Every structure is written in structure tokens, then in C-alpha cells.
Amino acid sequence: MVAVNLSDHSEATARYAAEIALFFQASLTIVYVYRTVPFCEYANETTLTVLEDQRRDLQRMLNVLAQKVQKRGVICESAFLVGEPTEQISILARDIGADLLITASHQPVFLERIFNLDKTPPIKHQAPCPVLIYRDKSAAEPSTLHNFGIVRGTKQTEMM
Amino acid sequence: MKETAHLLEKQTETPSLQPLFSRILAPTDFSNRSQAALDYAVKLARRMHGQLTLLHVLPEPSAFDYTMNGFAHGEWDQAKEEAENNLADAVSHAKRTFLEVDAKFRSGPDLCLEILSTAHEISADLLVLSTHGYTGWKHLLFGSDAVKILEHAPCPILVVR
Numbered sequence: 001m002v003a004v005n006l007s008d009h010s011e012a013t014a015r016y017a018a019e020i021a022l023f024f025q026a027s028l029t030i031v032y033v034y035r036t037v038p039f040c041e042y043a044n045e046t047t048l049t050v051l052e053d054q055r056r057d058l059q060r061m062l063n064v065l066a067q068k069v070q071k072r073g074v075i076c077e078s079a080f081l082v083g084e085p086t087e088q089i090s091i092l093a094r095d096i097g098a099d100l101l102i103t104a105s106h107q108p109v110f111l112e113r114i115f116n117l118d119k120t121p122p123i124k125h126q127a128p129c130p131v132l133i134y135r136d137k138s139a140a141e142p143s144t145l146h147n148f149g150i151v152r153g154t155k156q157t158e159m160m
Numbered sequence: 161m162k163e164t165a166h167l168l169e170k171q172t173e174t175p176s177l178q179p180l181f182s183r184i185l186a187p188t189d190f191s192n193r194s195q196a197a198l199d200y201a202v203k204l205a206r207r208m209h210g211q212l213t214l215l216h217v218l219p220e221p222s223a224f225d226y227t228m229n230g231f232a233h234g235e236w237d238q239a240k241e242e243a244e245n246n247l248a249d250a251v252s253h254a255k256r257t258f259l260e261v262d263a264k265f266r267s268g269p270d271l272c273l274e275i276l277s278t279a280h281e282i283s284a285d286l287l288v289l290s291t292h293g294y295t296g297w298k299h300l301l302f303g304s305d306a307v308k309i310l311e312h313a314p315c316p317i318l319v320v321r
Contacts, residue, residue: 016316019180105310130200133310133317 001029001098003089006061011068013104013134018069018076020102020132027075031092032062033085090126101127104134181208185284187215187275190246197290197320198254204288204318206258213282214254216247217274218267240267272308279314287317 002017004010014030021028037051059080066078081088093101186201188194198214205212218240247263254261264282266274279287289309310317 023180127321130321131319133319135313135316 001031001093001096001100002102003031003033003085004062004065004104006032006058006065009104010065013102014065014069015072016134017102018072018074020100021074021076022072026099027077028069029077029079029092029096029098030062030066030069031079031081031089032058033081033083033088034058035085036082086126090128094128098129100130100132102132102134181205181286182210183282183284184208184210184212184286184288185215185275185279185282186212186288187217187278188247188250189216190243190250191290193290193321197288198250200318200320201288202254202257202261204286205260210260212254212258212261213278213284214247214250214261214263215275215278216243216250216263216265217271218243218265219271220267220269272312275309276312276314285315287313287315289317289319291319291321 002014004013017028017030020026034055062078062080066076069076079092081092089101089103092098181204184201184205186198188198201212204210221236244265247265251261251263264278266278268274275287278284287309
């Protein structure tokens with residue numbers, strides 16, 4: 001099972017998950033959780049229409065992503081859920097008996113971390129199965145690592 | 161986890177695909193949770209025909225450990241010896257299942273820094289960690305290490321419960 005947020009990085013995450021599924025000859029479920037918008041944010045009918053359009057667009061994007069994975073020879077289905085992402089992902093993982101949950105982590109900036117907007121840490125605690133957090137090697141910025149004294153004059157390896 | 165372990169075991173035929181993880185790093189603190197992650201890492205390494213490196217980081221005494229009599233050197237040497245023995249035991253245990261296992265012993269004041277620098281040093285393509293299981297305020301206090309590793313890791317991370 002792979003959980004995506006349909007951002008620019010989602011395709012790379014789904015591709016990575018597809019490679020793993022192919023290796024283990026497993027099937028894949030791509031899941032996206034649409035966050036429910038509080039009722040107070042429905043200012044008028046236009047807002048409702050915009051939100052509905054957005055929801056339809058996201059659903060279409062998820063289907064396109066699933067089709068791309070299917071083209072790689074993986075048995076793949078998509079699940080568009082509504083609610084709180086961490087909770088919904090954990091429930092679905094339990095329901096389908098997922099062996100592995102794959103998700104990606106973008107590097108949250110300070111404010112995102114404070115307000116708990118990066119959902120990866122909560123998912124890894126609530127998931128009923130092991131969680132693989134995808135980070136491509138290029139995501140670890142050399143400058144940051146130099147600042148931490150981690151990279152000692154070694155050349156960064158290419159993206160997997 | 162049981163199901164995945166089963167999946168790892170039941171796969172006997174190797175597909176013609178390139179293994180995704182050829183160099184796996186598994187840090188351990190010798191706890192039960194760590195052992196579960198190690199067992200999983202061993203099975204995964206065997207399945208992927210990769211190289212597994214076990215890592216133990218012994219925290220160096222900090223200024224908070226300083227007493228009027230200075231640092232207790234005997235205690236530090238004892239702790240180091242004990243940790244090295246535990247690591248050797250962990251390697252022997254892992255080698256019962258899979259032979260391509262080695263170990264690294266590090267000591268330093270910053271656990272995350274040591275894990276991340278080892279991951280860079282061996283060009284790890286997977287880091288296998290266990291969850292500490294802390295929730296609430298304990299997560300706020302002690303959960304920051306995992307988040308730091310998550311943010312700066314040079315490779316994907318597998319979190320095993």
C-alpha cells in the first residue's frame with residue numbers, strides 16, 4: 001500500500017512502490033486521503049463548487065497515477081478516502097491486511113513541524129505494518145549535511 | 161509484521177529485477193523492539209541478496225555526567241566492553257539466518273549524527289529502524305531522534321514496529 005499526497009513527488013513515490021511490488025510480486029493500493037473541510041469554511045455556494053471541483057480533480061489525478069503504475073505491470077488499485085489522513089490510512093492498511101505501507105517524507109520546514117503538518121511521523125506510529133519512508137538520495141541536500149558534519153568530502157551519489 | 165515476514169520467507173524465486181536494497185544499515189540498542197527490526201532486516205537482506213550492517217552507538221558521557229571526581233573511566237570502559245559483546249552476539253544471531261552481516265561500533269554524543277554519518281559512509285540504500293513506542297509527552301521528549309533521522313537520512317527508511 002502506498003500513501004500519496006498527490007504532490008509533485010507522488011509519482012516518484014508511486015514508481016518506487018511499484019518497483020518494490022514488482023520485486024515481491026505483490027499487488028499495490030495507492031491511497032489518497034482528502035481532508036474534510038470544516039463547515040465554517042463554506043462561505044457560499046461558489047466555495048462549495050470550488051471545493052467539489054478540487055475534489056474531482058484530485059480523484060482524477062489519483063486514477064491517472066494508478067493507471068501509470070498498472071502500465072509498469074503491477075496489479076494496482078486506487079483508494080480515494082475522506083477524513084483525517086493518519087487515521088484513514090491506518091484503517092485501510094488494517095482492512096486490506098497490508099504487508100507494507102510506503103509513504104514519502106518531504107523535509108518539513110520549522111512551522112510545518114510545529115503545527116504537525118508533515119503526516120509521516122504519526123503514520124509510522126499508527127500503521128499496523130512496517131512503514132517504508134521513501135527518500136531519494138538527492139533529497140538529502142549536501143549543504144544541510146555539511147552543516148551537520150555528516151558529509152566528509154564525499155561525492156553525493158546519484159538518485160536511485 | 162508477521163504477514164510481511166511470511167511474505168519475505170515464502171518468496172523463493174528471485175525475479176529478474178534488480179534488488180532495491182543492496183546495502184542495509186540497521187542500528188540497534190539491543191532492546192526487544194530493536195531485535196524485531198533486526199530480524200526483519202536480516203530477512204530482507206537475505207531476500208535482496210544484500211549486505212547488512214548492524215550499528216550500535218554508545219552515547220558518550222556528556223557534561224551532565226560529570227561529577228566532582230571527574231568522569232568514571234572504569235564505568236565507561238565497562239559499558240563499552242558490554243556493548244561490543246552485545247553487538248558481537250547480535251551479529252552471531254543474525255548470521256544464523258544470513259551470512260552477509262557485519263557490524264560497526266560507534267560512540268559519540270549525538271546518536272542521530274552517528275547513524276547518519278554511518279549511512280553515508282557505507283552508502284546505505286536502506287535504514288531499518290524500530291519505533292520507540294512513545295506517545296504523548298514522551299514522544300515530544302524522546303521522539304525527536306527519529307524525526308531528525310527522518311529529515312536528514314540519505315536513503316529510504318523502514319520503520320518496523
